[in-house]
Amino acid sequence: MGFSDFHGNAGVVHRLxxxxxxxxxxxxxxxxxxxxxxxxxxxLMLAKTLNCLQPVTTDGLPDFCGKCSNCTRIAVAEDLEAxxxxxxxxxxxxxxTDKKETRLFIQTHPDVLVIPPxxxxxxxxVDQVRRVIDSIYYRPAEAKERVYxxxxxxxxxxxxxxxxxxxxxxxxxxxxxxxVENSGELLPTIRSRSMLxxxxxxxxxxxxxxxxxxxxxxxxxxxxxxxxxAEGAVGKARSFDLPAYTAARAHALIILNSALRTGxxxxxxxxxxxxxxxxxxxxxIERLLRTLYGLLQDLMFLQSGTPELLHNIDIExxxxxxxxxxxxxxxxxxxxxxxxxxxxxxxxxxxxxxxDAFAAALEx
Amino acid sequence: MPVEALASAAGTxxxxxxxxxxxxxxxxxxxxxxVERKTTIPILSNYLFEAAGDRLxxxxxxxxxxxxxxxxxxxxxxxxCTIPARKLHDYVKLLPDADITLKLLENHWVSIRCGRSxxxxxxxxxxxxxxxxxxPTAGVVNIPSKVLRxxxxxxxxxxxxxxxxYTLNGALMVLKPESITMVATDGHRLAHIERAGEKFxxxxxxxxxxxxxxxxxxxxxxxxxxxTDAIEFAxxxxxxYFRIGPRxxxxxxxxxxxxxxxxxLPKETPKSITIPASELSSAIQRVAQFADERSRAVRIRLxxxxxxxxxxSTETGESxxxxxxxxxxxxxxxxxxxxxxxxxxxxxGSGDVKLELKDAQSAGQLRPADSEDYKYRYIVxxxxx
Numbered sequence: 176m177g178f179s180d181f182h183g184n185a186g187v188v189h190r191l192x193x194x195x196x197x198x199x200x201x202x203x204x205x206x207x208x209x210x211x212x213x214x215x216x217x218x219l220m221l222a223k224t225l226n227c228l229q230p231v232t233t234d235g236l237p238d239f240c241g242k243c244s245n246c247t248r249i250a251v252a253e254d255l256e257a258x259x260x261x262x263x264x265x266x267x268x269x270x271x272t273d274k275k276e277t278r279l280f281i282q283t284h285p286d287v288l289v290i291p292p293x294x295x296x297x298x299x300x301v302d303q304v305r306r307v308i309d310s311i312y313y314r315p316a317e318a319k320e321r322v323y324x325x326x327x328x329x330x331x332x333x334x335x336x337x338x339x340x341x342x343x344x345x346x347x348x349x350x351x352x353x354x355v356e357n358s359g360e361l362l363p364t365i366r367s368r369s370m371l372x373x374x375x376x377x378x379x380x381x382x383x384x385x386x387x388x389x390x391x392x393x394x395x396x397x398x399x400x401x402x403x404x405a406e407g408a409v410g411k412a413r414s415f416d417l418p419a420y421t422a423a424r425a426h427a428l429i430i431l432n433s434a435l436r437t438g439x440x441x442x443x444x445x446x447x448x449x450x451x452x453x454x455x456x457x458x459x460i461e462r463l464l465r466t467l468y469g470l471l472q473d474l475m476f477l478q479s480g481t482p483e484l485l486h487n488i489d490i491e492x493x494x495x496x497x498x499x500x501x502x503x504x505x506x507x508x509x510x511x512x513x514x515x516x517x518x519x520x521x522x523x524x525x526x527x528x529x530x531d532a533f534a535a536a537l538e539x
Numbered sequence: 540m541p542v543e544a545l546a547s548a549a550g551t552x553x554x555x556x557x558x559x560x561x562x563x564x565x566x567x568x569x570x571x572x573x574v575e576r577k578t579t580i581p582i583l584s585n586y587l588f589e590a591a592g593d594r595l596x597x598x599x600x601x602x603x604x605x606x607x608x609x610x611x612x613x614x615x616x617x618x619x620c621t622i623p624a625r626k627l628h629d630y631v632k633l634l635p636d637a638d639i640t641l642k643l644l645e646n647h648w649v650s651i652r653c654g655r656s657x658x659x660x661x662x663x664x665x666x667x668x669x670x671x672x673x674x675p676t677a678g679v680v681n682i683p684s685k686v687l688r689x690x691x692x693x694x695x696x697x698x699x700x701x702x703x704x705y706t707l708n709g710a711l712m713v714l715k716p717e718s719i720t721m722v723a724t725d726g727h728r729l730a731h732i733e734r735a736g737e738k739f740x741x742x743x744x745x746x747x748x749x750x751x752x753x754x755x756x757x758x759x760x761x762x763x764x765x766x767t768d769a770i771e772f773a774x775x776x777x778x779x780y781f782r783i784g785p786r787x788x789x790x791x792x793x794x795x796x797x798x799x800x801x802x803x804l805p806k807e808t809p810k811s812i813t814i815p816a817s818e819l820s821s822a823i824q825r826v827a828q829f830a831d832e833r834s835r836a837v838r839i840r841l842x843x844x845x846x847x848x849x850x851x852s853t854e855t856g857e858s859x860x861x862x863x864x865x866x867x868x869x870x871x872x873x874x875x876x877x878x879x880x881x882x883x884x885x886x887x888g889s890g891d892v893k894l895e896l897k898d899a900q901s902a903g904q905l906r907p908a909d910s911e912d913y914k915y916r917y918i919v920x921x922x923x924x
Contacts, residue, residue, distance in 0.1 A: 262579035269577070277577040285602050285669050312705040313603050313751070313791040314777040317670060346794045 176241030177233055178220060181213060182385055182409045183377040188217070191372065192236040195224055201370040202345045207358040208374030211408020214354040215255055217374070218324045222287050223249050225350065226318035245318055251283035255326065258283070259291045278302045286318035292327040299325060301333040308341050311349050321349040328355035335362050342368040376407020389413055396489060403486040404469070423459075423466040428493065430530065431470060434509075434537040435500040443534055450526040460526050464517055471513070474498045475506050509537050552665065554618030554643040556590045560634050560653065562610040566597050567628045569764065569786065572757055573599040573606040574624040582667045585621040588641070590614045599624060600669055604753055606761075607671065608786040621662040622649050630658060672778040672789050680714060680741055681769045684783070686734050688762040690721040691755055693732045693915055696882045698752045699725035706795035710755055714739055714746040722800050728879045729800055730886075733914040748774060749797055754781075754790035761786060803918060805904050808895035810841060810871055812864045813908050816892045820884040822860040826850045827877035829858040836922045837877045841896070842870045850877070873899045874924030880905070883917040 181188055194200045200221075206214040220239065224230070228243035239246050252258055258281045266277050278300060281289040290307065293300050307323055315321045330338070342365060345351060351369075355361060358371055377385075382402040390398060390413065397417060404420065405412035426446050433443040450460050469486055476484045477498040485491060516529045567586075575583040578601075587598040596609035620643045630651070631639070639653040647662045691710075699707035710723035720733040750758075761783045762770070771782040774792070781788045826837050830850035840847040846864050851857030873896060883905050884892065891908035905917040 261581070265579045265581045273577050277579060279579050282580045282602070308705075310603060312708075312794050314794055316602070316672065316777055316791055348794070 177231070177238040178224075178236075179233065181217060181220060183213070183381055184208075184374050187372060187374060189236070191217075191221065192224075192238075195221070195237045200225070200350065202347075202349060203342050203351045203353070203369035205353045205355060205358050205361065205366065205369045205371045206374060207355050207371060209356060209376050209406065209408055211405065211411030212374040212376060213410060214374060215324070215326060216253070216410070218322075218352040218354060219249055219253060221352075222320075222322040222324070222350075225320040225322060226284075226286070245284060248284040249287050252281055252287070252289050255281070255289070255291065258289070262291070263294060276302070278306065280306065284318065286315040286320070287322045287324070289324045289326060292329055296331075297327070298329045298331050299327060299334050300331050301337055304330075304334045304337045304341075307351075308337065311341060312346055315348055319348065321346075322352070323349065324352045324354065326354050328353065328357075328360040330361075335365060339364055339368065377409055378407070379403065382407065382409060382412050385409055386412055393417070400487070400489050403488065419462060420466065423462045424470070424487070424490075426463055427466045427470050428490075430467065430534045431497055434534045435497055435505075444531065447527040447530040447534075450530060452523075452526060456526060457520075460520060463530075464513065464520075467513055468510070470494070471506055471510055474501055475503075478503060478506065505537070512536060552618055552620065552643055553616045554588070554590050554620050554641070555616040556595055556612045556614050556642075557638050557640045558595055558610065558612040560631060560636055560639050562612075563595075563639060564628075564631050566608045566610050567624075567631060569761070570597060570599040570606050570608055571624070571628055572760060573601055573604055575601040576625065582621065582663055582669070584624055585663055585668070586624045586627065587619065587621050587665065587668045589619040591617045598668070598671060600671070602669060603751070603791050604757060605669075605671055605789045606757065606786065607789075610785070618643060619665050620647065620649055621665055621668055622660055623662065626660060627651075630660075672775075672780070674780050674782065674787060675773045675775055678741060679771050679773045680739050680746075682714075682719065682739070682772050683737070683769050684762055684765060684767055686719065686737065687770060688759065689913065690719065690732055690734065691759045691762070693886045693913075694721045694723040694730040695752070695755045695759065696886060697723040697725060697728055697730040697917075698755065700752075701725065705793065706749070706797055709749045709751040709793050709797075711797040711800070712748045712750050714742050714748070715744075716742050722797070724798070724800060727876070727920050728882075729803060729918040730883070731800065731804070731916050731918070734912065735914070736912075747797070748779065749793045749795070750779065751790055751793050754779065754788065757788055758783075761788060803902065804916070805895070805897060805902055805918065808897050808904055810866075810868050810897065811893055811895045812841065812846060812866045813891050813893050814846065814862055814864060816884050816887060816889055816907075818862050819892065819894075820881060822848050822862055823877050823880055823884075826858045826860050827881075829855045830877055834922065835877045836874050836924050837880075838872060838874050838924050840870065840872045841866055841868070843867050846894075871896060871899060872924075873903065874922035875903065875919055876922060879919050883919075887915065887917075 178188055206218055208214050223239035223246045224237050226245045227239040228245050229240045231238050231240050262279045262281055266274055269277055279291050279293050290299060290303050292298050293303060311321060358366060379402050382405060383398055386398040386402060401412050401415045405415060429442055429446045433439055450456055473485050473487050473494055474497060476482060477494060512533055516533050519529050578584055583601055589596045590612060593611060593614060594609045595612040596607060598607040634653045634656060637654050639651060642650045644650055647664060649660050649662055651658045694710050698710055707725055710721050713720040716739055717737060718733055718735040719737060722731045758781055765783050767784040773780045777792055779790045779792055823837060826848045827835060827850060829852060830837050831852045837848055837850045846862045849859040887907050893906045893908050895904040899921060902918050902920050907915055
């Protein structure tokens, strides 16, 4: 338990803990970094440290015990996906009239409020920010510091504006965390009122080293592949769904093969047919599209003579064959077309037909 | 807590009680206001039930505010459980007037039996329920219920709703050894009421407390439904406590400094008239129909023997009303928001009111003309018209 469980970005974590030690922790913090770099984990760790009832010191810096009633209750929020799903379900069970006005919040400790983007638009809405403003001026009940964590930078315009006021002058016992992938997504006026802390993606070696410890059930080849695919995000690497990825990649290769080499439509149609309409198929197609982008990127690496950057190292020979058939213009067009398919998905176009059209349009 | 100790000693949670429908419904209704309706934090839409001795205590909280109440019950097995608040209230309302038996089953299911009706509802683990602040043992002040109710009724309408001015989102309560004062303002108007001639033990000097609007509203409805003569009030660093008979309302404290209101209380108001509240109220209501919809501005003109009210807007037309008065000073024209004046007239009740002015740029003051027990004054900023 403690900050020793946080992987990577040792320098940043050290600096933040020094601020805690000197009681100079900023009241508004933007934690920026790619998915899986540990923004949420770090924010909760800091929330625990701010409120730990039996604070401990490790390496001469403040840490949290992980056992006191504050730490354990905050820790319940760690599984963000599960808590969000619970909140969504709770809203589903409300009366129709209340549903519309109810916004998502996760609060496992009375003084720590997690604000996830509100579905279906998946944005932070003004009512959520209002709730923050309404409650932030109340003194903490069981903790020393009230902590607010916005897990996403997608603010509705009004929401962002109403956040400004409270960011400018939060009460002395409140800390606001804004978690973003890219701080540029936030209003400049929000950025200027907060302290920016950037989490770097982890290096390949660090992730491979971490995986060797925590995913010994994978072979070293699998670990090397996952480390590359996780793109520096340790959380993503650890929970990587390798079978699902391999399946999606097989489909992606069939589509690319059909476009670039054989032109065997029978196999193509059999594959695309499995991408059915409906909510349950959504994750599947999203995974396929992401994988396709990844493969196009790899083809580009091979084309440009930088094979060391390759992600899918286990199928290098197959990718080389594909890359011989492609050229720069083709890859660029394919990426554009893929973006079109992506947009089409949001407009609910038929998934199988969009994929067929994509493959057909790219045939040479 | 004895209840907790019992449940854990038994190894499994138990609870079985019998309670009259009338009493249960009364307490459920009293606490409904605190239960969060629109929340995605499931435990907050539940009641905490704790049975011990010969009483059942019910608790509801929205984290900022919590209300605990209790009623007599036949307790067969002591223990505690949580139950979805809204469903329970809706269901109990429909039950016949008879005894209800509540029993905790496995996996947080609760069975509710009444006559020939039998229902099971699922609650949540009791450990999820937020811890409740404990009523302090020292520094408790007794405040007469009637006084507090009237203080709240005469100020709470002036509390700001603006989210940006958070220190105005509550009323300031000032306790002195022999008086109690309550002040509320939204920056445009200020309601100030003082009750002297009381005796508050345990107060030395001055005790200032910012009472959040939500707590004021809840307190008012609790005071309306009680017959207790005095309530107990206490506070610690983070929480305010109000005990009204068997009910305990707690509110987290708001931070921030209430503005220095004494500076805005007008010192001299040379022009003063006395008019019946009902006449002023109906005249303003009539005239305000023709006021600008956004500003609600009405023009008030003091002339010899007469008070003239007028309003006009380009869309609706114009309107004028006049009231006879005994005024014989210089004439003066001033603008006010009609709603602000009506709010005061509604709260101050019938009888005569005094309108006191200095000039068109200074705040006006309204007071009931004859109030012996309370010193009630209401300050309104003028509008440019």
